[in-house]
Each structure stands twice: as structure tokens, then as C-alpha cells.
Amino acid sequence: MLNRTVAPAFKQVNDINFIKPTAKQLKNGLPVYVVNAGDQELVRIEFIFENVNWDAQKPLQAIAVNGLINNGTKNLTAKEIAEKVDYYGAFLQTEYGADLTTITLYSLTKHLPSVLPILWSVLNESIFPQHELDIYKQNQKQKLQVSLQKNDFLARKNFANSIFGQTPYGSDISLTDYDQLQQSDLLDYFKAAFQPKNCTIIIAGKFLDKDFDVLDEVFGGAWENAGTAVKNSFQFSEQEGKDLYIEKPEALQSAIRMGNLSISRTHEDFPALQILNCVFGGYFGSRLMANIREDKGYTYGIGSGIASLKHAGYFFLATEVGADVCASALTEIEKEINILRSDLIADEELNLVRNFMLGSLLGSLENAFSHADKFKSIHFAGLGYDYYDNYIHTVKNITAERLKAVANQYLDWNAMTRVVVGKK
């Protein structure tokens, strides 16, 4: 007779294999990293540019270049670019991040000879037509107007600005910033940032030597741009904790976001803090979820995380809770922080979190793209694969005593900027 009350035997994850990329160079010295893996005849090619020349008076300069870079070159209109890319079943995506701007091409490998020249034109010959800029400004302003009515958006924006001020990490973008965008500012930024010396190419998927030759043929020569680029650099100092409250009398729910400046991936305590974060609010079974969702029913979801940026790291917690239970939710959050500082995590919970994190790491290495993503995380932080060895070792061996010490060092309600948008 089957006994359903007893769990089947299981194993802790032991072998986690990373596919490390092959490092290559184009003829012009541009570094290329290739994760050649997978059965499908497709490839993802990312052109990653470091953000440069930050000017707090022009906070949208890099963002608008990213938004408009595929909207017209010397010889192609925005529509022609899109039609050519679409015709080959390819996808061209542009993504602006606080440190890096990424132009990504997804394509069937066989179409690379047709698609890469279009991308070359985009990265070298974009002209940022005035009529496209005008449409962009108008439509982005409308999007921002909608976002400004969302409590979670306001909470995120005010939190970031409070911690990072007028930098790419915290810049408080307003509608008037769009009005000030000039075509000449976009061209200046484009010429400075989009050059081989500021670029890294990361490739994942089916990509053989013959495909590399095509890439080198198209991108290995001289590029058009030659502006002066100064890499962004920022320093931030810790602040006193504080409350920021934006009242919305009609709100059904309040958005809560809180946290503080913390450490980034390069710090030796980072893996330990990630484990602590997992226990606190980093997975479905976390203490915040167990208490505030699964026990109290105050929210649909609550979570915490540590963001690792190039020039800073920060800890944050975010949720949207019923407006009537906002004060109670805040009390419970503070309580959970203090328990981690005063009590040891029981073995049973800690072992569960160890297994969960190892399984989650294994599951995050699903295909060529995810192996390339793992490489990006360490590469742009200046780290090597021993980072992951150390991470896995720490997850398997960290003690409850050490986690309590980490909580006392890095998790402090009184040091947090606590933003509430809605009703308290």
C-alpha cells in the first residue's frame, strides 16, 4: 500500500556545469564572447555599450538614443529598418540599463549575412531624424503620464531618487525633461558611446566559425563614430533612515518600497547577503511571503532583493498591500527584520533554502542564452567563474550564526528609506 504521507528520497544538487564562453576578437580589437550551444539553428547577439558622459542636466540623453537608434540611418528610414529585420524573422531590441546599453539581435543563424549589415548601419549611421524625435517625445510623455498614476511606479521612482539623487541610478525624470531633448544631444551621445572601444559583443546559440567570419566581415573594420567618451563614475554615501509618504486619498492599495545602500557583487559578503535575502523575501516560501501573504492575506505578493550595479549595490523590499492594512504590514516587516537580527535561523529552514537556491541556480542554466547571462553578470562586475564556485560553497556551508551577523550588519529597519504611496 502506497504511503502518501512520506516524502520520496531526494538528492541535493551537486554538479552545476557552466558553459564558459570562448573569447575572440574582431580585426579591430572588439572583444567577442561566444557560447556556442543548443540544438536550434538560432542565435542571440548582444552589442553591449557602457554608458558614458553622464550629464545630470540632460538625464534622457542616453535613454533617448537607445529609444531612437533604430529609427533612421543615412540610407534607411525607421520603417525600412523594421521591415528588413522583420522580413528575415529577426528581432532587434534595444535596452537601456543604468550602466549598460544593449542592442540585441535575435535571428535564425542562416539569416545573419542579411541581417547584420542592417545592424551595422544602425550602430554607425543613425541620424535621429527630428520628426522621429518629436513623435518619441510626445509618446514617451504620454506613457510617463500613465505611469505617474501608478503607486508602485511612484514608490520606485522616489525611493531611487532618495538614495541615488540625480544620477542614472536615481534620476527623477519629469515631463519637462522630454521637452528639453535636442537632436544634437542625441547625435553627440551616439558618436561618443557607439564605438568598438566602448563595446563588447556576447553571442549565444548556434554560432560556428563561418558565422564569426560574417560578423568580423561586417563589424571588424573601422566604425563611423569617434566622439570623446568618459566612462560614468559615481560615489554614494550612506544615509540616515527616513520615511517618505505620498498620500493618495482614493487608493485601494498602498505601494511600499524600502531599503538602503548596500554591497554589490564584488564584495566578499555578497553571497551571504543573497542567502539572507532569500530567507527574508527572496522566494515564494520566504518569511515575508509566509507572514504577510500566506498568514495575514495583506497582499498578492511581497519580495526583497539586492541589486548589484557597477558603482553601488542596494537592498530593497517591495509590495502593494490593502490600504486598510498598510500600517499593520509595516509593523510586520519591521518585526521580520528584527527576528533575523536577534534569532538564529533553524537548521530545517536553512537547509531548505540551501537546496532551493542550488536547484534554482541549476534551473537558471537552461539554455545557451542563460549561460551567456551568467557570464555577463560576472564579466561586467570584473569577476571570474570562481565567483560562482564561492557562491555555491557559501550556500552549502554557511552557518546560522554567520547569517545572524550578516543581518546585523546589512539589514536595519532604522537605516532604510521607507516609501509609502497610498494611505497609511
Add this chain to the structure above:
Amino acid sequence: MINFNRFTLANGLKVLVHEDPTTPMAVLNILYDVGARDEEEGRTGFAHLFEHLMFGGSINIPSYDEPLQRVGGENNAFTSNDITNYYITLPAANIETAFWLESDRMLSLAFSEKSLETQRNVVCEEFKQRYLNQPYGDVWLKLRPLAYQNHPYRWATIGQDLAQIENAKMEDVKAFFKKHYNPQNAILVVGGNVKTEEVKELAEKWFEPIPAGDKYVRNLPKEPEQTAVRSLTVNADVPLNAIYMAFKMPARLDANYQVFDLLSDILSQGQSSRLFNSLLKEQKLFSEINAYITSSLDEGLFIVDGKLVEGVTMEQAETAIWQELDKIAAELVSENELTKVKNKSESIMVFAEMSLLDKAMNLAYYELLGDAALLNVEINKYLSITAEQIQQVAQETFKKEKSSTLYYLANA
């Protein structure tokens, strides 16, 4: 090409196995053939609330999530108007834990009062977060009852209002479980680093002892053919005026389904699409414009929606949309334009094979449609579509008397 093996247990549970030795992981996906369309008026939102309760402990296992996390696994679920789908990903070496957990909750739930009370609150907060406390969040709560008069698609998965969720009783929960959560009404897909023989043994061990239960026979109210134009005007505290147009289109298994899908791609997929270029870029009437289909199992909707540029009147905006719809009904699309959307569809299908979970979910869904093998020939249906077919469905669909339009106006 997604390989699979298939067998059926004595109690009627269909099992599919997708062997993928390139991953160390496994996926267990279980699709229950029940969605919001199976709810009764006045007790809506129940299929989704029930999905939450499936995580509140089963008859022999007090906690669902904890034992799974302990073996390195993760899970989630979603409910639509048509189906409820649960999935687990975990290291393949620990696949039996997934069988243990998933079979026990098919056998019976714990039916804990505490869980019901908490999840009623959680779902009410979800309702507020997604539908009530967001600009334009309630669009589908308004548009569905405009487009459908009889069919249960007239309510959204989340339900018609908060009160119906707050009033859910334990007896309703038990009856819903008995009616829908049995082996005959489910499709199990196991994928990843597994072998069919091993899956068969585990399925027979954990799932086969579950009683077959009574077969649920679906008999939903029919939607009468729409013969007159419908519209509704809503005023709300939003910054921009918006328009949502819904046209009736055939069910998922209709021979023309893929034609409608390509039609929506021509109108709105990406920055080379017609609506984007004509209405947003050239005429500058909209700051956002989309066309898409609801892909529902019963008669579905073809949607065109957009947010108006400030200063543009609703009449201008609506006229301009109709001009584009009339144009595609009047003139054949070019060979180039048709090839473009076909190539894109082909590419999207190849990219979908990158994800083990997507493969497992797709196999389950196509098995529900009648045969998982259809997944591997789906692209052929797209590739054989002609310009004449696109024109014909556009002519049949884009008619005033088949449209339901929601005017969503910003309060002055």
C-alpha cells in the same frame, strides 16, 4: 520538432513525456480542463480562487510548497477563461517529489478553513492590484460583458466583483474540486532529463490509484450571433483617452484561426506593422496602438486598442482605425508583407523550443486541442495561408454590426 511519447492510465489520465537529455532539469506540467468559462453567474472568479487553494495543503501533505523547495524545485500556476495550468520545475534527479505532491492534491485537498480565508484575502488584493488600483485596469471587466451577452466569456478570470470572491464558501470549494479535479479532466506532461519508462512507472505508482471520478460534460450557453453595433463610454481618472474595439472571431479549432492570427500580425506586430506606421508614426493620432486576438477555445475576440494623442478627438481616432481595417478588407496584402509575417511566425516557433517549460505547456495545450502532434505541424498551417484568405476573413470580421467599442475617457 518536439518529440513526445504518450499513454493513458486506467483512470483516464493522459500522460505525455518529452525526453530532453540536454538539461539536468525536469518539468511536470498538469493542465486541468477547467477555466472561468465553467463558472456560474454570481459565483465568478472561482476557478482562479480555486487555483490558489490548490497550494493550501492536500489530504496527506500539509504543505505543498515547502517539500518542493526542499528538493530544489519551484512551481507556479495560472488560470485563464479556458484552462487552469500548474507547473513544477526541479532537478531531474528529484522528479518523484513532483509526482508525490501533484498526485496527492489530485486525490484530495486538505480543505482548510484557514487557507480559504487567507486566499480570499490574497485574491481580493490581487483583484485590487491588477484591476482596480491601476489606470485602465478595469478595461476587461467592462469590455467582456459588452462583447458577450450569454457566453461565460462575459466575465474576466478574476471575477465580476470582489463580493463574489469574499462570499466563496467551503462547500463551493469541495463541489468544484469534485466536478473538475479528477484524472479524466487532466493532461500530465513530464519533460526534461527523464525516460518514458521511468515516467510510466512513477505515473502508475502515484496517479493510477486515484479514482476516475465523474466525467464533466461541458454545456455552455451559446453566444447569439451579434447583429448590431455596440458601444459603451466610461469616464475615469486617467490621463489619456483610449479606445478598445472588439470583433467576434471563430474558436481556436476553426480552420481560419491561423488566418486571424496573421491578420493581427500584419496590422500590429512590431515597428513595420500597418497600424504602428500609419496611425502612430504618419498620422500621429495614437501614442500606443495594438491589434491582437484572444485565442480562446470558444468564439474569441479580435481586439484593436490604442491610447489617443492629446488633442485628437475620439471620432478622428476611430475613423482612422476603420480606414485601416477597411483597407485590408478591400485590398490584397502584398506577397512581401505576407512572407514577412510568416517568417516571423516560423522564427517565434523555433525560439519557443529554447524553453523546456514552454515546450511542456505547449504539448499539454495541443493535447487539449485534440492531439499534441498538432504542435509540430502548426507552422504549416501558417505557411500555407494566402493573401485571398486574409482578405476574406478581414471582410467577414471588420463590420460595424460585429463590433463592440469601449470609449475610455479621461475625466476633465
